[in-house]
Amino acid sequence: MHLKPFRLERYFAKYEFTAPFLLCTSDSESMSLGELLAMEPDAERRFQALWLGYTESLGDPELRREIAALYDTVSAEHVLVHAGAEEAIFNFMHVALEPGDHVVVHAPYYQSLGEVALSIGAHVVPWRGDPERGWALEIDDLVPLLTPRTKLVVVNFPHNPTGFLPSAAFVGELAALSKQHGFITFADEVYRGLELDPSRRLPGFVDLDERAVSLGVMSKAYGLAGLRIGWIATHDRELYRKMAAFKDYTTICNSAPSEFLAALALRNAAGIIQRNLEIVRSNLDTLDAFFAEHARWFDWQRPPAGTVAFPRLKGTDVDRFCADLVERAGVLLLPGTLYEPGLNHFRVGYGRRNLPQALNQLASYLATS
Numbered sequence: 001m002h003l004k005p006f007r008l009e010r011y012f013a014k015y016e017f018t019a020p021f022l023l024c025t026s027d028s029e030s031m032s033l034g035e036l037l038a039m040e041p042d043a044e045r046r047f048q049a050l051w052l053g054y055t056e057s058l059g060d061p062e063l064r065r066e067i068a069a070l071y072d073t074v075s076a077e078h079v080l081v082h083a084g085a086e087e088a089i090f091n092f093m094h095v096a097l098e099p100g101d102h103v104v105v106h107a108p109y110y111q112s113l114g115e116v117a118l119s120i121g122a123h124v125v126p127w128r129g130d131p132e133r134g135w136a137l138e139i140d141d142l143v144p145l146l147t148p149r150t151k152l153v154v155v156n157f158p159h160n161p162t163g164f165l166p167s168a169a170f171v172g173e174l175a176a177l178s179k180q181h182g183f184i185t186f187a188d189e190v191y192r193g194l195e196l197d198p199s200r201r202l203p204g205f206v207d208l209d210e211r212a213v214s215l216g217v218m219s220k221a222y223g224l225a226g227l228r229i230g231w232i233a234t235h236d237r238e239l240y241r242k243m244a245a246f247k248d249y250t251t252i253c254n255s256a257p258s259e260f261l262a263a264l265a266l267r268n269a270a271g272i273i274q275r276n277l278e279i280v281r282s283n284l285d286t287l288d289a290f291f292a293e294h295a296r297w298f299d300w301q302r303p304p305a306g307t308v309a310f311p312r313l314k315g316t317d318v319d320r321f322c323a324d325l326v327e328r329a330g331v332l333l334l335p336g337t338l339y340e341p342g343l344n345h346f347r348v349g350y351g352r353r354n355l356p357q358a359l360n361q362l363a364s365y366l367a368t369s
């Protein structure tokens, strides 16, 4: 196994805790432990009484029940809890793939969704969205990519970095194609719940296809990245059993305080999502106005869901622009080249409350450039 550096994480490692204005983060605004515990009358006392021994390897049963309730056909036995979505991606790829397997990945992609497969010796090909149409994917573009060795199709709805969200009809077609061809669909749904129009929320892929795997996490829609609680949900018993056994070599089991707090948050999910959607809506309005005023610099398309968008920078080289911006104005944007060479786009994140201040800084920078 040879894993290349995770470009986005290396970039964040350099700036995340030093740049004053993070304008490209993908999580929702977080909250304090006290705020979360205040959501239930007795939570503080129960948290204090929590036992800090090893926990159940599959995940706390109560937490797994809360996670299962996010889907229509899932019960606790189909849910396997991990240390963030990141561990779940790593473990899933190692269990599902062998060298020489063929994998199709929705592109541009969050690096680990393709990189782990590559490190195992799989052939990875991109299934690319069309930037001219809100980064929309077409099933007709997927069909010619499939080969008899295609083991896996990886999708990410709502999408990082573009915010693309397909229709329910589209995911129905994809599920039908998966059944017909025999590939597994790995659906990264970590931004699910943050649809601006709630009627556009897609079913979890696990509810559409009995061989599919849905990936979720507390970090994005719930804003609780520091808990490091993620999960997979699948009806495939064999895959589930193998992933549970693989986890014995990664984290064995999860942090008890994090599991307690994640279950508490999920019992109060509606309120937390509502709060995060309010921040997202207000930030998107601010971004619409900002990009309308600075149309000379950027091409902007308002995304339908999630916390990230992927505008195009006109004329100027995006790597140089982002480097100069963070050096001179302390505003961190994520150049698209961290996703794929040649993209003159950048990721902007709109889940955090301080977006208006960060945009003011960016506007001042533009005024002097």
Ligand SMILES: Cc1ncc(COP(=O)(O)O)c(C=O)c1O
Binding pocket: 026, 083, 084, 085, 086, 087, 110, 156, 160, 188, 190, 217, 218, 219, 220, 225, 230
């Ligand atoms: C699409 C996608 N999948 C998975 C992850 C990993 O989530 P976590 O860092 O909470 O494990 C991220 C984080 O940015 C992501 O954007």
